[in-house]
Amino acid sequence: MAQIGQVLVDVPTMQTNDPYSYAIPAELEQQVQLGMRVTVPFGRGHRVVSGVVVGLSDGTNFDGQLKPIASVLDLAPVLNEELRQLADWLADQTYAFRITCIQTMLPNLLKAQTAREIKPTTELSPAEMAQYFPDGAPREFDTSKLDDKTMAGLLRLQRAGKVEVTYQVTSKATAKTVTGILPAQSIDELKAHQDAVVKRAPKQAKLLAYLQTLSPTTPVAQSRVSHDTGVSAAVITAAEAKGWLVKQPIEVYRDPFQRPVTPTAPLTLNTAQQTAVTAITQAIDEQQSQNFLVEGVTGSGKTEVYLQSIAVALDQGRTALMLVPEIALTPQMVNRVKARFGHRVAVLHSGLSKGEQYDEWRRIDRGEATVVVGARSAVFAPVKNLGIIIMDEEHESSYKQDENPRYHARDVALWRGRYHHCPVVLGSATPSLETRARASKGLYTRLLLAKRVNDHPLPTVHVVDMREALKQQGESDFSEPLLTAIQARLDRHEQVVLMLNRRGYSSFVMCRDCGFVLKCPNCDISLTLHMDTHTMKCHYCGHEEAIPHVCPNCHSRKIRYYGTGTQKVEQALQQLVPTARILRMDVDSTRRKGAHEKILRQFGQHEADILLGTQMIAKGLDFPDVTLVGVLNADTALGLPDFRASERTFQLLTQVSGRAGRADKPGEVYIQTFNPDHYAIELAKDQDYERFFVTEMHMRHQGNYPPYYFAVQVTASHEDEATAAKAMYQIVAAVKKGLSANAIVLGPTPKAIARVKRKYYYQVVIKYKHEPQLKSVLEQIRQAAQIPARHGLSVTIDPEPMNFM
Numbered sequence: 001m002a003q004i005g006q007v008l009v010d011v012p013t014m015q016t017n018d019p020y021s022y023a024i025p026a027e028l029e030q031q032v033q034l035g036m037r038v039t040v041p042f043g044r045g046h047r048v049v050s051g052v053v054v055g056l057s058d059g060t061n062f063d064g065q066l067k068p069i070a071s072v073l074d075l076a077p078v079l080n081e082e083l084r085q086l087a088d089w090l091a092d093q094t095y096a097f098r099i100t101c102i103q104t105m106l107p108n109l110l111k112a113q114t115a116r117e118i119k120p121t122t123e124l125s126p127a128e129m130a131q132y133f134p135d136g137a138p139r140e141f142d143t144s145k146l147d148d149k150t151m152a153g154l155l156r157l158q159r160a161g162k163v164e165v166t167y168q169v170t171s172k173a174t175a176k177t178v179t180g181i182l183p184a185q186s187i188d189e190l191k192a193h194q195d196a197v198v199k200r201a202p203k204q205a206k207l208l209a210y211l212q213t214l215s216p217t218t219p220v221a222q223s224r225v226s227h228d229t230g231v232s233a234a235v236i237t238a239a240e241a242k243g244w245l246v247k248q249p250i251e252v253y254r255d256p257f258q259r260p261v262t263p264t265a266p267l268t269l270n271t272a273q274q275t276a277v278t279a280i281t282q283a284i285d286e287q288q289s290q291n292f293l294v295e296g297v298t299g300s301g302k303t304e305v306y307l308q309s310i311a312v313a314l315d316q317g318r319t320a321l322m323l324v325p326e327i328a329l330t331p332q333m334v335n336r337v338k339a340r341f342g343h344r345v346a347v348l349h350s351g352l353s354k355g356e357q358y359d360e361w362r363r364i365d366r367g368e369a370t371v372v373v374g375a376r377s378a379v380f381a382p383v384k385n386l387g388i389i390i391m392d393e394e395h396e397s398s399y400k401q402d403e404n405p406r407y408h409a410r411d412v413a414l415w416r417g418r419y420h421h422c423p424v425v426l427g428s429a430t431p432s433l434e435t436r437a438r439a440s441k442g443l444y445t446r447l448l449l450a451k452r453v454n455d456h457p458l459p460t461v462h463v464v465d466m467r468e469a470l471k472q473q474g475e476s477d478f479s480e481p482l483l484t485a486i487q488a489r490l491d492r493h494e495q496v497v498l499m500l501n502r503r504g505y506s507s508f509v510m511c512r513d514c515g516f517v518l519k520c521p522n523c524d525i526s527l528t529l530h531m532d533t534h535t536m537k538c539h540y541c542g543h544e545e546a547i548p549h550v551c552p553n554c555h556s557r558k559i560r561y562y563g564t565g566t567q568k569v570e571q572a573l574q575q576l577v578p579t580a581r582i583l584r585m586d587v588d589s590t591r592r593k594g595a596h597e598k599i600l601r602q603f604g605q606h607e608a609d610i611l612l613g614t615q616m617i618a619k620g621l622d623f624p625d626v627t628l629v630g631v632l633n634a635d636t637a638l639g640l641p642d643f644r645a646s647e648r649t650f651q652l653l654t655q656v657s658g659r660a661g662r663a664d665k666p667g668e669v670y671i672q673t674f675n676p677d678h679y680a681i682e683l684a685k686d687q688d689y690e691r692f693f694v695t696e697m698h699m700r701h702q703g704n705y706p707p708y709y710f711a712v713q714v715t716a717s718h719e720d721e722a723t724a725a726k727a728m729y730q731i732v733a734a735v736k737k738g739l740s741a742n743a744i745v746l747g748p749t750p751k752a753i754a755r756v757k758r759k760y761y762y763q764v765v766i767k768y769k770h771e772p773q774l775k776s777v778l779e780q781i782r783q784a785a786q787i788p789a790r791h792g793l794s795v796t797i798d799p800e801p802m803n804f805m
């Protein structure tokens with residue numbers, strides 16, 4: 001046996017981080033490479049499972065019996081050396097399995113067993129075309145059906161960039177090639193044919209003349225040929241039959257943002273921006289893995305700093321990765337990057353179809369796109385030769401994945417920065433406490449943009465005490481001061497952004513006679529009323545049922561709606577200001593593809609006076625005529641059982657306030673709250689991040705919370721409550737044995753929302769500073785959890801959890 005491949009197999013019920021050894025049969029020896037996906041027989045039944053080759057070794061002296069690799073799924077590796085190392089590190093950091101990490105890194109299309117197709121690129125010569133693609137069409141790529149010689153030949157062509165393997169998606173919306181035309185004979189031969197037919201078949205002659213002008217290697221779209229010559233498809237097909245030309249598919253990429261973007265030139269930087277760009281440039285020049293925190297107030301021009309830093313990296317022939325939170329991945333931000341870097345930009349986010357995602361991934365992998373913009377998972381984009389990594393709104397909790405592997409994109413970005421010896425730039429108006437604390441310790445270089453561009457002032461913020469408002473004007477979502485301010489904007493033809501911290505029509509239904517609240521039968525939480533579908537929905541499991549008209553408990557008809565949702569607020573507002581044109585932006589109104597973009601475009605073009613939305617309007621929007629921001633309910637997040645409640649509230653209020661007065665007209669903000677004295681609200685009023693940081697650090701110190709302590713959360717869940725609780729107590733006992741007296745164990749407790757999707761959840765949170773044993777104890781818990789997993793018990797380990805609910 002010449003070679004042995006180490007394969008990480010994908011068997012969900014029997015995960016392990018150790019690869020299995022497989023023999024590489026002679027016929028696959030030329031093909032198998034590190035980082036390729038393969039299929040292998042597994043277990044007693046020898047069923048075929050997929051896996052990834054993570055090691056190759058010489059098997060000459062191996063005399064045992066090994067099962068052979070069954071087939072190779074890729075022609076080129078899907079994981080390069082960097083990403084393989086990253087997967088190992090990620091598995092270690094997040095207590096996830098290596099194969100799970102690898103799957104997270106690959107585009108969706110590569111995760112499933114999709115049909116594969118091999119097809120020519122424009123580099124393929126007509127002779128090779130004729131040999132390997134006799135019918136001119138892409139062919140199925142199935143190693144078990146191709147003979148060795150063909151396989152070897154294709155492999156050679158692939159290395160030369162002459163063919164490639166693509167993955168067929170089943171949906172019809174993926175047509176991504178157009179028919180192209182290549183001349184199949186020499187100019188002299190074509191000329192001879194032309195002379196021969198010129199009298200009797202002028203159309204054919206015309207086509208033959210045209211073919212003589214074409215390159216023999218670069219196909220021209222058939223539609224183009226028809227347009228230029230005026231000949232029909234039938235004439236072209238006849239010419240193909242005569243051997244004068246060949247048809248070859250031309251790949252066209254799907255562009256997820258079709259709208260043309262007007263190019264922009266770099267702006268002249270102000271002093272603070274220039275200082276920041278200079279510092280970052282130096283790190284790029286010196287190929288240092290130095291990390292920066294760009295702490296810049298809202299509207300201070302952070303984006304311009306990012307763009308000019310990216311330009312520096314590109315000038316040096318390196319690439320750039322820019323991460324933005326999903327929610328901020330608005331067309332506005334994408335357009336700003338595209339306007340500067342044009343077709344060099346690839347965009348990755350969850351709104352793309354699998355095919356679009358894969359197209360972008362391939363453009364990156366081939367080096368065609370050198371600037372990658374994307375949400376969390378884009379941190380795994382296969383960009384080579386990185387010169388800079390940027391993470392905008394670095395405080396956003398959506399950068400943490402809340403399923404396996406539970407990674408934080410910031411940690412991955414920092415790892416890649418070290419790997420590529422390039423700077424990582426974390427930017428925010430309201431940095432996470434962790435990041436700001438690290439900057440204090442000197443781990444990140446802090447670059448401060450303390451003022452808005454052009455010395456525009458920050459908006460004036462008013463806090464409205466809703467307890468008083470309620471006494472004076474009764475129940476309403478709009479206080480008098482806010483309404484007056486809205487009316488003033490309408491009179492002056494300026495624009496208003498209103499934020500409501502919720503979705504749906506009203507949060508729950510309650511009986512006024514007996515207090516009965518309609519809850520989800522699967523989860524222990526109230527159902528939400530949705531007026532668009534006229535149903536009650538559970539936001540956790542998706543359960544849906546009819547709206548009750550009588551109380552299911554006491555049969556009273558006095559069952560009514562409580563709470564506030566965007567649709568209800570929209571209706572109330574429309575009654576209060578009948579002339580206002582209102583756009584609503586929430587999960588429901590943005591469900592359709594492109595809806596988000598459309599609403600923002602309408603607002604930008606002044607087709608509406610008021611943009612009313614949920615948290616999704618808080619970030620990144622840059623509209624010059626918005627001079628008023630209103631926050632209808634500032635408190636919703638304050639009461640949550642989460643030590644980050646204040647931080648989140650402060651961040652959200654500061655970010656949304658920052659939408660007001662960004663250009664020449666001054667901005668004003670009204671924050672309605674039932675807790676006007678809370679420090680998060682008071683400091684958001686002053687937009688004083690530094691004081692908030694100091695205050696909140698003090699609170700964290702007192703409560704022994706991050707960033708003073710590390711935290712890890714372990715959760716056990718089962719349909720049977722006792723089973724979940726028992727498992728959790730056993731886990732806690734095991735953990736405690738391995739911990740020193742300095743560690744703090746919170747729990748076990750039922751989760752704040754104890755029952756979700758028919759399962760009960762118990763959790764423990766361990767806070768610690770230095771516990772060398774903890775890692776191996778948690779490893780053991782993870783291993784042990786594999787067996788009960790088959791009986792419905794699941795155990796998750798979440799390092800530095802973001803969500804305590």
Ligand SMILES: Nc1ncnc2c1ncn2[C@@H]1O[C@H](COP(=O)(O)OP(=O)(O)OP(=O)(O)O)[C@@H](O)[C@H]1O
Pocket residue numbers: 267268269270273296297298299300301302303304428429453454619620621622658662
């Ligand atoms: N040097 C400059 N000269 C003139 N205008 C600038 C300059 N830098 C940025 N701007 C403009 O200032 C506005 C605000 O900048 P930008 O959106 O980058 O701020 P930001 O710091 O990212 O804000 P936020 O955190 O609120 O999103 C934009 O319209 C931008 O075009």
Ligand SMILES: [Zn+2]
Pocket residue numbers: 520521522523538539540541542543757
């Ligand atoms: Zn539910």
Ligand SMILES: [Zn+2]
Pocket residue numbers: 511512513514515516551552553554555556
């Ligand atoms: Zn009742």
